[in-house]
Structure formats: C-alpha cells, structure tokens
Amino acid sequence: MKEYQEVLYGLYDDETDLMDAVKVANADHLDIMDVYSPFPVHGLDPLLGLSESRLHIAGFVYGALGTLTAFLFMTWVFTRDWPIIFGGKPYFSAPAFIPISFELTVLFASIGMVVTFYTVCGLGPGVNNPVLDDRITDDKFCIAFETNGYSNEEISKLKGFFSTTGASEVNTKTI
Amino acid sequence: MNQFTFEGREKSVLIGGMVLGVVCLALSFFMDASPHSGEYHSRFWTNFLHNAVFFTGIAFVSLFAICAAITAYAGWYAVIKRIWEAYSMFLVVGLVMMGIIVAGLWGHMHHIYHWADAEAVAADPVLLGKSGFLNKTSYTIMTLGFLSVWYFLFARPIRKMSIMEDKAGTADYAIHRKIKIYAATFMPIAAFSSCAVIWLWTMSIEPHWYSTMYAWYTTASWLVSALALTLLTIIYLKSRGFLEDVTEEHVHDLGKLLFAFSVFWTYLWFSQFMLIWYANVGEETTYFKTRRDEYPVLFYGNLIMNFGLPFFILMRNSTKRKFGTVGFAALLVLFGHWWDFFYMIKPGVIKELSHADGAHGLLPSVAGFDYPHLIELGIFIGFLSLFFYFVFNQLTKASLRPERDPYYAESIHHHS
Numbered sequence: 001m002k003e004y005q006e007v008l009y010g011l012y013d014d015e016t017d018l019m020d021a022v023k024v025a026n027a028d029h030l031d032i033m034d035v036y037s038p039f040p041v042h043g044l045d046p047l048l049g050l051s052e053s054r055l056h057i058a059g060f061v062y063g064a065l066g067t068l069t070a071f072l073f074m075t076w077v078f079t080r081d082w083p084i085i086f087g088g089k090p091y092f093s094a095p096a097f098i099p100i101s102f103e104l105t106v107l108f109a110s111i112g113m114v115v116t117f118y119t120v121c122g123l124g125p126g127v128n129n130p131v132l133d134d135r136i137t138d139d140k141f142c143i144a145f146e147t148n149g150y151s152n153e154e155i156s157k158l159k160g161f162f163s164t165t166g167a168s169e170v171n172t173k174t175i
Numbered sequence: 176m177n178q179f180t181f182e183g184r185e186k187s188v189l190i191g192g193m194v195l196g197v198v199c200l201a202l203s204f205f206m207d208a209s210p211h212s213g214e215y216h217s218r219f220w221t222n223f224l225h226n227a228v229f230f231t232g233i234a235f236v237s238l239f240a241i242c243a244a245i246t247a248y249a250g251w252y253a254v255i256k257r258i259w260e261a262y263s264m265f266l267v268v269g270l271v272m273m274g275i276i277v278a279g280l281w282g283h284m285h286h287i288y289h290w291a292d293a294e295a296v297a298a299d300p301v302l303l304g305k306s307g308f309l310n311k312t313s314y315t316i317m318t319l320g321f322l323s324v325w326y327f328l329f330a331r332p333i334r335k336m337s338i339m340e341d342k343a344g345t346a347d348y349a350i351h352r353k354i355k356i357y358a359a360t361f362m363p364i365a366a367f368s369s370c371a372v373i374w375l376w377t378m379s380i381e382p383h384w385y386s387t388m389y390a391w392y393t394t395a396s397w398l399v400s401a402l403a404l405t406l407l408t409i410i411y412l413k414s415r416g417f418l419e420d421v422t423e424e425h426v427h428d429l430g431k432l433l434f435a436f437s438v439f440w441t442y443l444w445f446s447q448f449m450l451i452w453y454a455n456v457g458e459e460t461t462y463f464k465t466r467r468d469e470y471p472v473l474f475y476g477n478l479i480m481n482f483g484l485p486f487f488i489l490m491r492n493s494t495k496r497k498f499g500t501v502g503f504a505a506l507l508v509l510f511g512h513w514w515d516f517f518y519m520i521k522p523g524v525i526k527e528l529s530h531a532d533g534a535h536g537l538l539p540s541v542a543g544f545d546y547p548h549l550i551e552l553g554i555f556i557g558f559l560s561l562f563f564y565f566v567f568n569q570l571t572k573a574s575l576r577p578e579r580d581p582y583y584a585e586s587i588h589h590h591s
Contacts, residue, residue, distance in 0.1 A: 042590050052492075060490075087455060095449045 006174050007033065008158055009132050009144040010167030015041045018141040021165035022047045025143065030161060036132065036142040055120075059113045066108025070101040130175035140168075147172070176417050179570040189564040196557010199550045206550065209541045210528040211286065218543045220285035221524050222551060224276055226558040228376050229516045231269030231322070232397035233404060233562075237262035238330050239365050240401065242358035250585035251428060254420045256577060258408050260334045261569035262401065266326040268565055273318050273376075280311055288314075289527040290382040301383050309382055314375050321368040329361045338572070340579045351581050369394060377516070380523040384462045388447040393519070395440040399481070400512040402433045403505035408566070410502045417575050420587050423496045427591040430495030430504075434485065437508060441482040466522055469538055472546045473518040480511030513555055517547055 012018045018041065025032055026047065035048060074097045078084065083091045118124055136142045145158050162170045200219060207218040237259040244252045252259075279285045289295060289302075290309040296302040302309070333354055340350045370390035378389045386392075406429050412418045451459045467474045485508050494500040521544045529538055542548055547555070577583060 056492075087453065089453070089455075095445075095452055098445065098449070 004174050006147045006150075006172065007132060007144050008147045008155060008170070008172050009142050010162035010165075011133060011135065011140040011142050011169040011171075012166065013140070013168050015141055017166050018143065019044065019047065021143060021161075021167070024165050025161065028161065030158065031145065033144045033146040036136040036144070038137055038139060038141075041141070055113060055117060058116050059109045062112030063105045063109035065112075066104040066106070067101050069108070070104035071097055074100065132173055132175070133171070143167075176419075177574040177576045179412070179417060179567070179575050181567045181571050185567065186564070189560040189567070192556050192560025193564065194557075195553050196555075196560065199553030199557060203543060203550050203554065207543070209525060209544060210532060210539070215286040215528070216284075217286060217524055217528065218541075220276075220279060220287055221520055221544070222554050223272070224287055224376070225516050225520050226554060227269065227272035227276065228520075229397075229400065229513055230265065230558055230562050231273060232393070233401045234262050234265035234269055234330075235325060235365070235369060236394065236397040236401045237405075238266070238325065238333070239362070239369075240398070241333065242329075242361045242365070245355050245358040246362060250582035251425065251589040251591075253577060253580045253582040253586035254418070254425060254589075255405065255409060255429075256337070256580070257570065257573060257575050258405055258412075258566075259401075260337060260573075261566045262404070263330040264326075264334060264569050265562060265565050266322060266330050268561070270319070270322040270326055273322060277315050277318055280314060286528065286531075287524055288379055288382070289531060290379060292531070295531060305382060309375075309379050317368075317371050317375055321372050324364065324368070325361075329357060329364075333357050337577060337580075341574055341577055343579050345579070348581055377519050380520060381462060381527060383458055386447050386451070386459075386462075388443055392440070392443040392447055395436060395443055396512045396515050399433065399436045399440055400509055402429055402436060403509040403512070405429060406433065406501060406505040407509065410498050410505075412575070413498075420576060422589075423498075424589050424591045425586075426498065426501060427496045428589070430489060430501045431591070433501075433505065433508065434489040434495065437481060437485045437489070440512075441478075441486075444478070444482075462523075465526055465538065466518065469540075470518070470522050470545060473514070473522070476546075477511065477515050477518050480507055480514060485511075514547065517551070521545075 010021075012021060015037065018035070018037065022032070022035065022044065032048065035044065037044070075092060078093070079091045085091075086093070086096070089096065123129070131137070132142060132144060133140065143162075147155055147158070150158075159170060200222065203222050204216050204219040207216060209215075209217040212218065241252075241256060241259045241263065243249075244256075276285075276287075280288065280291055286292070288309075290305070291311055291314075296306055307313075336350050336354050336357075340354075343350060373390045373393045374385075377393065378385060406426065409418060409421055409426065409429070413421065448463055451463055454460075485504050488500060488504045488507075489495055494504070522538070525538050525541055525544045543551060580586075
C-alpha cells in the first residue's frame with residue numbers, strides 16, 4: 001500500500017524572495033516540508049536548521065581504507081606472495097607503492113561516497129521520484145508544505161503566507 | 176580603523192629582532208667549521224642566501240598572486256590586497272640582498288657556487304657544457320635584471336595605481352583596467368623569469384645535478400610560505416582592531432589555499448623524488464641520497480612539517496575557520512618551508528666544498544649545515560623582523576580598505 005502525500009507548494013521567481021519567505025515561515029512557526037531550488041542557495045541550510053552533512057567523515061574513512069588496502073596488498077604481494085626485483089629495488093619499496101595507494105584512496109573515497117549518498121537519500125535504479133513542478137529544475141524556487149489531514153483553515157493560512165511573501169504561483173499536488 | 180599605524184612598541188620589537196639577526200649573522204661569520212671557512216665563510220653566506228631567497232620569493236609570489244587574482248576577475252581577495260601589495264614591495268629589499276650575493280660572487284668572497292670557480296670549470300666537461308648559462312655575467316644580468324623588472328615595472332606601478340584608485344571619486348574602472356593589463360603582462364614574464372632565477376640562485380649550488388621540476392617545486396614552496404605569512408599578518412592585524420571586513424570566510428579560503436598548496440608542494444616534492452629514486456641514475460640520485468642518508472633530520476622533518484602535520488590539521492572544515500588552529504598551522508608551515516630552503520641550500524654547499532677538495536664518501540657533519548642551529552634561528556628571526564618592519568611601514572602608506580576597488584563590495588560579502 002503506497003502512502004500518498006498531499007502537498008501545497010508555492011513557486012518563487014528569485015532566490016532572495018525564497019530566503020525572505022523562509023525567514024517569515026520560521027517566524028510564523030510553519031512546518032516546511034522541503035525547499036527545492038535549481039542550484040544551491042547560499043545561507044539556506046542554517047535557515048532551514050539543517051545540520052552539516054557527515055558525508056565527508058564517511059569519505060575520510062573510505063579514503064583511509066583505500067590507502068590501507070593498496071599499501072598492505074602491495075606489501076603482501078611483493079614481500080610474501082610473489083617477490084620480484086624491479087630495477088634493483090628492495091622488495092618492500094614504499095615510494096613505488098605511494099602512487100597506487102593514492103589512486104586507490106581516491107577510488108574508494110569517491111565510489112564509497114556516491115554509494116553512501118544514494119543509500120542515505122533513498123536513490124537508486126528503479127526508484128520513482130515524484131517532481132512537484134518541472135520548473136524547479138530550471139528557474140523556480142519552491143517551498144512545499146505537507147497538508148495531509150489539514151483543515152481548510154490551516155490551508156488558507158498557508159495560502160495567505162504564500163501571497164504575502166510574493167510567491168508567483170501556488171499549487172497543490174498529491175504525490 | 177582604515178589607517179594602519181606603526182606603533183613604537185612594534186618598532187622596538189622588530190628592531191630588536193633585526194639586531195638579533197645581525198648579531199647571529201656576525202656569529203655565523205666567525206663560528207664556522209665548514210671547509211675553508213677562513214676564506215669563504217660559507218656558513219655566513221649560505222645563511223644570507225637562504226633567507227634572502229626565501230623572503231624575496233615571498234615578495235615575488237605575492238605580486239604573482241595579486242596579478243593572478245586580477246586577471247581571473249577574482250573578487251574575494253580585495254579586502255586583503257593591501258597586505259599582498261605591501262609584501263610585493265619587499266622586492267626592492269630583495270634586489271639589494273641578491274645584489275650583495277652578486278657582489279660577493281664577483282669579489283670571490285664566497286664559494287656558494289662551484290661553477291664560479293674558473294679552474295674547476297675548465298677541467299670539468301659537464302660544467303664547461305653548462306657554462307653558457309652558469310656564469311657570473313648571466314647570473315648578474317638575470318638576478319639584477321629580473322628583480323628590477325619585477326619591482327620597477329610591475330610591483331611599484333601596480334601598487335601606485337591601486338593607491339590612486341582609492342582617491343578616485345567612485346569605483347574607477349579605468350584604473351582597474353590599466354592594472355589588469357599590467358597584471359596579465361606580468362604573469363608569463365614571471366613564469367619564465369622566476370624559473371631562470373631559481374635555477375641560478377639555488378639549483379646551481381649543485382651544478383652537476385638538475386631537475387626539471389625544481390623551479391615549480393621552489394615556487395610552490397614560496398607560495399605556501401606567502402599564504403602562511405598572509406594568514407599570520409591577518410590574525411595579527413585583526414588582533415589590533417584593523418581589517419574589520421576580513422571575516423572567517425576569507426580566512427577559510429586562505430586556509431583552503433594553504434591546505435591545497437601544501438599538498439601541491441608535496442606532489443611536486445614526491446614526483447621529483449620518486450622518478451629519480453626509481454631511475455637510479457648516479458648523477459641524479461646523489462642529490463637525494465646525500466640528503467636522506469646524511470641529513471635525515473632535514474629530509475624527514477621537511478616532509479612532516481610541510482605535508483604530514485598541515486594535511487591532518489587543515490583537513491577539517493572547522494580548523495580552517497578558527498584563527499587559533501589556522502594560525503598554528505600557518506606558523507608551522509612557514510617555518511617548514513624556511514626549513515625546506517635550508518634543505519635545498521646547505522647540504523649542497525658542503526658537498527661541493529668537500530668534493531672540490533677531492534674528498535669522497537661521507538660528508539663531514541658541520542654545525543649550521545646539518546640542521547638549523549640557534550644561530551640560524553636567530554638569523555631567521557632577524558630577516559622576519561626586517562620583512563615585517565618593511566611591510567608595516569608600507570601598510571601605513573595607504574588605507575587598509577581599498578574601498579574604490581571595483582570588487583571591494585563583492586569581497587566584503589564573500590561567502591566561502
């Protein structure tokens with residue numbers, strides 16, 4: 001059984017209008033479901049009360065894992081499993097291992113972060129992501145409220161908020 | 176407060192530092208155990224060259240940073256551009272300092288450069304082949320010529336026009352456009368001329384050895400030092416109540432550059448090292464083998480201070496925004512890159528001096544060449560004081576807020 005959400009959203013023409021509207025919504029204690037914008041708007045995160053992403057911590061762990069994997073694997077191969085002399089160098093040639101350790105650091109960190117990001121956001125192949133309005137990927141800035149079970153009075157209050165803050169368009173959608 | 180004032184207390188501290196530097200330079204003239212010290216005074220001359228090259232380079236790279244920012248239409252740096260302008264004016268002192276090295280070269284007062292020894296060159300096919308570039312005349316012309324071009328044709332006019340901009344009624348784009356022409360002209364000239372002087376000033380100390388990465392590597396070292404010094408200057412000026420417009424956003428960006436160019440420096444260091452280590456060609460490997468086996472403190476200390484520590488300290492977002500941690504990292508890296516120049520210059524001079532005497536095998540361990548002793552640290556403090564005395568004096572000559580810069584408003588609202 002799929003759960004449906006009724007959403008009331010307003011579109012703004014400009015990012016500064018959006019920022020002002022979010023400030024008004026915070027002052028009126030309106031419960032914003034989400035804000036959508038075609039590009040990252042500076043200063044929006046603290047207004048929405050979003051904490052700093054912890055993705056980079058995961059990135060560091062993956063990177064360190066990549067370094068260790070490459071370095072230890074090469075050490076094992078060239079000292080234990082299949083020692084070969086390259087250009088008269090010792091079996092354990094740390095400087096020669098560094099470029100590959102670096103590559104694997106980058107590889108592990110990038111792939112690990114992509115996978116983590118997709119998992120955390122619930123994205124992936126076959127996932128249906130309803131888009132409120134096509135223009136929020138182009139030139140419109142959107143504030144959305146979830147209105148499941150809202151009374152007419154509450155909905156008209158939200159509509160009043162949109163008209164006072166200068167939204168160019170207000171729509172409802174069930175997703 | 177827009178107008179910097181050079182307080183008497185600062186003056187006396189900096190003059191004290193300079194006196195310490197002079198005393199230590201004099202001590203290094205007499206307390207010298209290097210070969211032929213009575214004749215060549217290598218400890219004194221290498222200390223002088225080391226610091227002269229280090230601080231001249233900081234001045235040069237600051238000018239380059241201004242020009243790069245202007246040419247790239249960058250706005251964020253406008254609130255700190257007076258600091259870089261003041262740094263770039265230090266090129267005139269660099270001209271004098273390198274002029275002293277040139278005078279010493281002609282007067283046979285020092286033996287930093289083995290290629291200046293005519294008898295040795297005549298008997299050495301390698302040096303004979305390089306003598307078209309490595310000779311006293313080209314050293315003199317390029318050192319004095321390029322430094323004069325940098326200072327008289329670029330640093331001074333750019334500074335002058337930038338101050339002129341302050342007096343214009345509104346944001347004067349005509350002046351800015353003119354600065355932009357100077358800036359864009361300077362960059363290619365700087366790129367080629369800096370390579371040539373780096374080869375002459377430091378790489379030619381070991382004239383048989385060469386590396387195509389050396390100029391990049393040295394310039395990266397200068398750039399990191401200049402960024403570290405900029406951060407320290409900002410933190411100091413803010414503690415005195417100046418530079419209200421410089422926020423943690425600007426410090427954050429400088430911290431990012433410090434982090435990025437520390438890694439860049441390491442990349443160049445490692446690329447230079449690994450290829451030579453792997454190829455294992457005798458005349459190339461000797462540079463690193465000597466340093467790693469006989470100067471391990473210099474060799475590993477260099478990597479720890481300039482890569483290991485700043486990499487982990489500056490990695491997190493928050494450490495780049497806190498004045499305490501970023502200031503500590505800047506201090507560490509500044510000293511680290513001073514150490515890097517020590518590592519480039521000092522062992523090479525000892526090596527050439529002993530080889531000229533026909534010695535082979537391990538080099539003699541000589542005080543003041545193995546690692547920075549107290550005398551060397553005193554000289555560093557002396558040159559640092561001279562640098563800051565000059566810079567603070569320059570800062571008094573113009574407002575710290577270049578409000579007529581077309582990018583000033585953008586810079587105030589900078590968000591990193």
